[in-house]
Amino acid sequence: MDKANEGKDQLIIIEEKISKVNGEMAVKKYLRGKLLGKGGFAKCYEVTNLETKKIIAAKIIPKQTLTKNRARQKLISEIKIHKSLNHQHVVAFEHVFEDHENVYILLELCTNHTLNELIKRRKRLTELEVQCYVVQIVNALKYLHSHKVIHRDLKLGNLFLNEKMEIKLGDFGLATKLEFDGEKKHTICGTPNYIAPEILDGKTGHSYQVDIWSLGVIIYTLLIGKPPFETPDVKTTYKKIRNISYGFPENVPISDQARGLITRILNIDPQRRPTLDEIMSSSFLNTGGTIPKVLPLATLACPPSASYTKQFLPQGNALKLNQAPMRLTDSASQSTTNIKGKNASTSNLYSKQTTTGAVPDASRPLGGTTSNWNQVSSQKDQRPQTQQFQKSDFKTSMSTKNMGSGSQNPLFNQTNAPGLATAQSLNTFTKTKNNFNSTQKGFMQTGTQNFGKPVQPVWVTQWVDYSAKYGLGYLLSNGCSGVFFNDSTKVILDPTTNNIEYIERLGNERQDFVQQFTLKDYPPEMKKKVTLLSHFKSYLEEQMQKQNIQIEVPQFQGDLQPYVYVKKWMKTKHAIMFRLSNKIVQVSFQDKTEILLSSENKMVTYVDRKGTRTDYPLSTALESSNTEMSKRLKYTKDILTHMLNNNTTNNNNGRGSMTNVNPTQNGTEKENYN
Ligand SMILES: Nc1ncnc2c1ncn2[C@@H]1O[C@H](COP(=O)(O)OP(=O)(O)OP(=O)(O)O)[C@@H](O)[C@H]1O
Numbered sequence: 001m002d003k004a005n006e007g008k009d010q011l012i013i014i015e016e017k018i019s020k021v022n023g024e025m026a027v028k029k030y031l032r033g034k035l036l037g038k039g040g041f042a043k044c045y046e047v048t049n050l051e052t053k054k055i056i057a058a059k060i061i062p063k064q065t066l067t068k069n070r071a072r073q074k075l076i077s078e079i080k081i082h083k084s085l086n087h088q089h090v091v092a093f094e095h096v097f098e099d100h101e102n103v104y105i106l107l108e109l110c111t112n113h114t115l116n117e118l119i120k121r122r123k124r125l126t127e128l129e130v131q132c133y134v135v136q137i138v139n140a141l142k143y144l145h146s147h148k149v150i151h152r153d154l155k156l157g158n159l160f161l162n163e164k165m166e167i168k169l170g171d172f173g174l175a176t177k178l179e180f181d182g183e184k185k186h187t188i189c190g191t192p193n194y195i196a197p198e199i200l201d202g203k204t205g206h207s208y209q210v211d212i213w214s215l216g217v218i219i220y221t222l223l224i225g226k227p228p229f230e231t232p233d234v235k236t237t238y239k240k241i242r243n244i245s246y247g248f249p250e251n252v253p254i255s256d257q258a259r260g261l262i263t264r265i266l267n268i269d270p271q272r273r274p275t276l277d278e279i280m281s282s283s284f285l286n287t288g289g290t291i292p293k294v295l296p297l298a299t300l301a302c303p304p305s306a307s308y309t310k311q312f313l314p315q316g317n318a319l320k321l322n323q324a325p326m327r328l329t330d331s332a333s334q335s336t337t338n339i340k341g342k343n344a345s346t347s348n349l350y351s352k353q354t355t356t357g358a359v360p361d362a363s364r365p366l367g368g369t370t371s372n373w374n375q376v377s378s379q380k381d382q383r384p385q386t387q388q389f390q391k392s393d394f395k396t397s398m399s400t401k402n403m404g405s406g407s408q409n410p411l412f413n414q415t416n417a418p419g420l421a422t423a424q425s426l427n428t429f430t431k432t433k434n435n436f437n438s439t440q441k442g443f444m445q446t447g448t449q450n451f452g453k454p455v456q457p458v459w460v461t462q463w464v465d466y467s468a469k470y471g472l473g474y475l476l477s478n479g480c481s482g483v484f485f486n487d488s489t490k491v492i493l494d495p496t497t498n499n500i501e502y503i504e505r506l507g508n509e510r511q512d513f514v515q516q517f518t519l520k521d522y523p524p525e526m527k528k529k530v531t532l533l534s535h536f537k538s539y540l541e542e543q544m545q546k547q548n549i550q551i552e553v554p555q556f557q558g559d560l561q562p563y564v565y566v567k568k569w570m571k572t573k574h575a576i577m578f579r580l581s582n583k584i585v586q587v588s589f590q591d592k593t594e595i596l597l598s599s600e601n602k603m604v605t606y607v608d609r610k611g612t613r614t615d616y617p618l619s620t621a622l623e624s625s626n627t628e629m630s631k632r633l634k635y636t637k638d639i640l641t642h643m644l645n646n647n648t649t650n651n652n653n654g655r656g657s658m659t660n661v662n663p664t665q666n667g668t669e670k671e672n673y674n
Contacts, residue, residue: 011488012031012032013029013050014031014097014099015027015029015030015099015121016030017593028050028051029051030047030048031050032045032046032058033047033055034046041062041066042059042060043060043094044057045057046058055109056107057109059105061105062101066103078152081172084147085143085144085149086140088139089145090144091107091160093105096372100544109162112165114158115133115156115157115161116156118156119222121301122224125299127254128300129303129304131284131287131291132294132295133167133216136167136220137169138280139281141169141215142277144175145208146167149178150178151175152210152211152212153189153190153213153214154194155191157171158171160422160665165295174189186205188202192237193221194232195214195345196211206268216265219258220262221259223262224248228246228262229241229245230479257283257284257287260284264282265279276386287314288314289312290312292312298521299516300521302497308516332605363576368442376653393629439627458480458580459580460578461474461475461476462475462540463475463576466536470483471483472569473539474536475541481537481540484565489502490502490503490565491530493519498516498519499519500522501515501517501563502515502522508657530584554621566581567580570639571616572639574590575590579643585596585636587632587635587636593607595632595633602617604629608629616629
């Protein structure tokens with residue numbers, strides 16, 4: 001280390017001196033960055049190779065800690081084993097060198113810490129998350145064991161997460177390499193909570209199965225929130241391990257499959273523990289759905305949302321292997337651009353097949369594509385006015401630009417800003433606030449008792465059509481805000497957790513793929529969309545304030561219910577129509593009447609011109625003597641029919657205008673719907 005710089009926190013240069021064959025000396029320089037963590041012997045820093053600019057992790061071991069032969073041998077063994085490994089789920093060993101004071105081990109940088117920090121933050125994980133991590137850990141172990149390496153210190157603190165949220169197994173300080181498969185090791189080593197009983201016993205020796213035991217402890221800890229044998233005192237912990245004395249707390253729900261797997265792994269007899277292949281084909285990892293290959297960054301802070309999780313459930317919503325999306329985080333590092341191209345086939349998921357043995361090559365990079373938005377925006381960005389997106393630009397554009405059909409339509413001139421429409425339901429809502437609760441209750445109750453599953457009564461309260469440039473921004477009655485972008489991707493923001501969901505269609509898939517981020521932490525590719533979302537949100541909220549509209553947002557339960565978002569929208573001469581992900585179709589007419597149609601509950605909510613809301617079962621609504629409502633229902637049906645036809649012939653990316661479509665073709669008098 002450069003003595004002159006030592007102690008000055010800002011600029012510490014580490015020099016690696018390399019003797020060349022011709023006797024000359026070359027120097028490689030590394031800039032020491034922030035401290036990543038401290039271990040028993042080592043401190044680990046972020047360092048930048050000043051030549052290549054590559055940022056890596058440097059484990060720095062002071063030579064004074066290596067005076068004892070045992071410590072030296074341990075380090076030599078760690079380096080020798082780690083250096084020989086090369087696998088997607090093992091921390092990559094870059095290089096090792098030394099100077100007078102230290103040994104420097106350069107490693108792949110894992111920016112998202114370890115599962116230890118994760119579990120401290122999150123308390124425990126969902127089963128989908130644990131499945132995702134277990135598949136990766138098992139892959140790493142299969143690789144290690146096939147190279148006759150036993151890790152022997154498998155624990156949450158040695159399972160790192162890189163910036164893509166991939167698992168990287170690290171710290172080979174206690175690892176050992178067998179000479180032959182039947183060989184038994186006798187060294188007593190490990191970390192108390194994770195140590196296998198045969199290591200403690202010390203009589204028979206131990207082998208690969210000690211890693212499987214530790215994996216069982218890891219699965220338990222991730223799902224339950226604390227290690228199975230944890231006690232305040234090590235001796236008692238060891239006693240509990242020897243007696244396999246642990247239980248499943250009643251207050252923590254756990255599936256039979258997870259419990260079954262843990263119980264089979266935590267077997268005193270190493271030979272009776274499942275093998276890695278058996279774990280891969282266990283029912284815990286083969287639920288009939290799929291397992292994500294990596295998890296959203298947002299799961300570092302909070303559980304994946306219900307809508308994210310839903311995609312992986314067995315009920316058929318799961319994406320098929322090879323049709324999986326890339327994670328946005330990858331697009332920065334990958335230049336591939338076409339989702340329909342060959343590279344799009346790289347999977348982001350482990351499908352059922354893969355977990356039963358045919359695991360896709362884990363070393364393949366994740367599928368790469370730049371989102372459509374990037375393509376669209378980069379074209380648009382060539383225009384000077386959009387090169388630098390400014391809030392002021394947004395505002396000016398909003399209030400001065402021609403907003404397409406909306407601006408020519410009185411419905412969209414209800415407020416000062418052309419293109420901004422105040423949803424009637426919002427006015428209605430404020431006028432009849434007490435009504436809301438009773439309506440909501442009625443809606444849910446009727447839904448439950450007579451019409452199948454209850455549907456979240458969430459609707460669009462405020463919107464702005466800025467599709468001339470970016471898309472449709474909207475606020476929902478549950479407090480969320482969202483944007484339906486012109487490239488058909490959607491973002492939705494939950495104000496209570498600051499979670500963002502990014503929703504896109506992939507290739508020819510007929511379902512939405514959801515990715516979760518937070519307002520604080522999202523891929524750089526999403527910056528423009530997130531900025532637009534927040535501008536849309538504040539613009540709409542400002543408009544609400546100006547009009548003195550107040551809305552009491554019901555407590556939002558984002559984690560329990562899938563986020564509701566606009567899946568499709570369409571403007572006609574008389575109305576704007578939203579198809580929401582909660583299976584509600586909302587048609588807001590120019591004269592402030594509104595239809596909310598729940599196909600799932602077979603219910604209709606009608607909001608009349610005075611803002612009174614009434615719920616009807618669909619069958620009754622169709623026969624109703626309320627002609628005002630019947631006509632609007634018919635109009636709604638015509639729009640839906642049009643949309644359906646439009647979809648089958650020409651997918652308009654979920655957005656459309658029906659200004660040129662005359663509903664009279666379907667038997668409705670065009671101008672006379674009221
Ligand atoms: N590749 C890496 N990327 C990011 N941080 C790392 C990396 N490797 C280690 N760290 C950080 O440095 C800390 C110390 O590293 P490590 O545990 O390997 O040192 P050690 O002295 O071998 O520790 P132990 O006492 O557990 O054997 C880790 O807890 C972690 O916070």
